[in-house]
Amino acid sequence: xxxxxxxxxxxxxxxxxxxxxxxxxxxxxxxxxxxxxxxxxxxxxxxxxxxxxxxxxxxxxxxxxxxxxxxxxxxxxxxxxxxxxxxxxxxxxxxxxxxxxxxxxxxxxxxxxxxxxxxxxxxxxxxxxxxxxxxxxxxxxxxxxxxxxxxxxxxxxxxxxxxxxxxxxxxxxxxxxxxxxxxxxxxxxxxxxxxxxxxxxxxxxxxxxxxxxxxxxxxxxxxxxxxxxxxxxxxxxxxxxxxxxxxxxxxxxxxxxxxxxxxxxxxxxxxxxxxxxxxxxxxxxxxxxxxxxxxxxxxxxxxxxxxxxxxxxxxxxxxxxxxxxxxxxxxxxxxxxxxxxxxxxxxxxxxxxxxxxxxxxxxxxxxxxxxxxxxxxxxxxxxxxxxxxxxxxxxxxxxxxxxxxxxxxxxxxxxxxxxxxxxxxxxxxxxxxxxxxxxxxxxxxx
Numbered sequence: 001x002x003x004x005x006x007x008x009x010x011x012x013x014x015x016x017x018x019x020x021x022x023x024x025x026x027x028x029x030x031x032x033x034x035x036x037x038x039x040x041x042x043x044x045x046x047x048x049x050x051x052x053x054x055x056x057x058x059x060x061x062x063x064x065x066x067x068x069x070x071x072x073x074x075x076x077x078x079x080x081x082x083x084x085x086x087x088x089x090x091x092x093x094x095x096x097x098x099x100x101x102x103x104x105x106x107x108x109x110x111x112x113x114x115x116x117x118x119x120x121x122x123x124x125x126x127x128x129x130x131x132x133x134x135x136x137x138x139x140x141x142x143x144x145x146x147x148x149x150x151x152x153x154x155x156x157x158x159x160x161x162x163x164x165x166x167x168x169x170x171x172x173x174x175x176x177x178x179x180x181x182x183x184x185x186x187x188x189x190x191x192x193x194x195x196x197x198x199x200x201x202x203x204x205x206x207x208x209x210x211x212x213x214x215x216x217x218x219x220x221x222x223x224x225x226x227x228x229x230x231x232x233x234x235x236x237x238x239x240x241x242x243x244x245x246x247x248x249x250x251x252x253x254x255x256x257x258x259x260x261x262x263x264x265x266x267x268x269x270x271x272x273x274x275x276x277x278x279x280x281x282x283x284x285x286x287x288x289x290x291x292x293x294x295x296x297x298x299x300x301x302x303x304x305x306x307x308x309x310x311x312x313x314x315x316x317x318x319x320x321x322x323x324x325x326x327x328x329x330x331x332x333x334x335x336x337x338x339x340x341x342x343x344x345x346x347x348x349x350x351x352x353x354x355x356x357x358x359x360x361x362x363x364x365x366x367x368x369x370x371x372x373x374x375x376x377x378x379x380x381x382x383x384x385x386x387x388x389x390x391x392x393x394x395x396x397x398x399x400x401x402x403x404x405x406x407x408x409x410x411x412x413x414x415x416x417x418x419x420x421x422x423x424x425x426x427x428x429x430x431x432x433x434x435x436x437x438x439x440x441x442x443x444x445x446x
Contacts, residue, residue: 002117003027003044007037007051007063008079017109024110034058038066048116049076068095075116107144142183143327145320149312153180160307161187166259168304169282171311174361177282178242180311185238190278193237198230200241205248210267212254219268231264235275244281244304245290249297256300279304314356314363321351321363328364329379332371336417341377350381354391368428372413408443411436415445 004021008014009032018028029044031037034057041049049067053060064076075097097116100108144154160167161184169177178197185195203211210220214229230239247255258264259279263272281304290296314321325343333340343351356362366385373383381389411429418424426436440446 001025001027002047003029004113005029005031005037005040005046005049005051007031007034007049007055009033009052009056020106020109021113026113032056034063037063041067041070046074048113049074050079050113051076052079064096077112077116106146142179143320143323145317145323147312147317147319149316150320153309153312156307156309157184157187160184160309162189163307164278165306166278166304167280167306168287168308169280169311170287170308171282171284172313172359173284174359175311175313176360177284177311178240180309181238181240181280181282184280185240185278188238188278190237194234195238195240196230196234197240197242199243201243201246205251208247208251209254212251213258213264214266216266216268219266223268227266229264229266231258231275231277232266232273234277236277238278238280241279241281243283243285245283245285245287245296249295252297252300256297256303259303314359318352322348324360324363325351325367328367329371331364332368335368336371338371338374339377340371340374340379343379344381346381347379347384350384350388350391354388369410372417372428373410407439408445411439411443411445 002025004026006014006018006021006028008017008030011032014030014032018030021028029040029046031040032055034055037049037051040046051060051063055063060078064078067074067076072095076095078096078099080099098112100112144150157180167181167184169180171177181197182195185191198211210223210227210229212229212231214227214232215223217223217226258275262276263274265272287296287301287305291298291301314324317324325348329340329342332338351363358365366388367379369385370379370383374380411425414425414428415422418428422433422436426433429436431439
């Protein structure tokens, strides 16, 4: 049994955490002060120290230095608030194994502790970290939420993932349907095989057959080379068809036939190719209504819908909001090579009051843009979009930029970031190149 020293001055919280860890077969001693913790460390050998950053009789980083002087191999994990994340990054440089931001969820605690103990078991010296870009929980695009809606979603994923059932994922645009599909794939027996994602809304019906099943060189005008289709590319793995409701009726028939026969024939070929795929589809439409109207084949609908999962809206996952905000901030820091530590209290309040009609995609975009515009360690209200600051439920004033000044500043910042590459800038700003050129002209930007 592994022994953990937990140092936390919030008595109720420390007792809750102690009982949780004991239920997962850890032996836990609790200390409320650094002084008492130092005494316990001299008397007993611990496998891990799990400590709050702020304690009544001292600073967690200074205590970390003391621990490392006497026992450099013992892993130390820090608990922080959002306002203290920059301090936690400093602690990583002093030899802390990892940090975890409050509020955190149970699986996250177990993952961080498990990783720390695994490193200790291998007897490796824990290296100093020069630049912390992502925390442990950002190792995957899937965030395990703590809300009731997320728990139901996670239960369904774990239930269906080990099977070969076809899964139909529904939900509003921006809720993360592809991420759910990828997580199902990663938890299945096909996880070491390809995951091929296809946006059906982006495929013209005239070339859909070629995209799905491939073609032979010379089989039609423009077929200059052999092409492997998505079905063959996903062989042995998972094929994910996003916005499946956009397929034409003819393409629906072809898809149904391929699923029934588990064979595909490239255009221009006389040979059939056997394929073994697990199919996951997604839509933000009501496919049953499409079936009633005659726009979607009923037999295909039942073939796709052996098991259905509805991904909840972000506004129905209120308890997960801060977890997602932290995740997207880590991701933005990594993509933009920045080191923004967290959000101001006003920003977090605004996030929690906003309805997020664009769901996770909107939250991700807001945080990515705010990260670009933030010159300091903390994202403040003035770098957020005007529509979010002035939403109906928000009482937080915007006193730094007008909308146009904010937009101009954002465009300049992005153009500088991508060395004036207009295509990359437009993509990052989520607008077309034409719109970008028009706005550059409007603001007299060369």
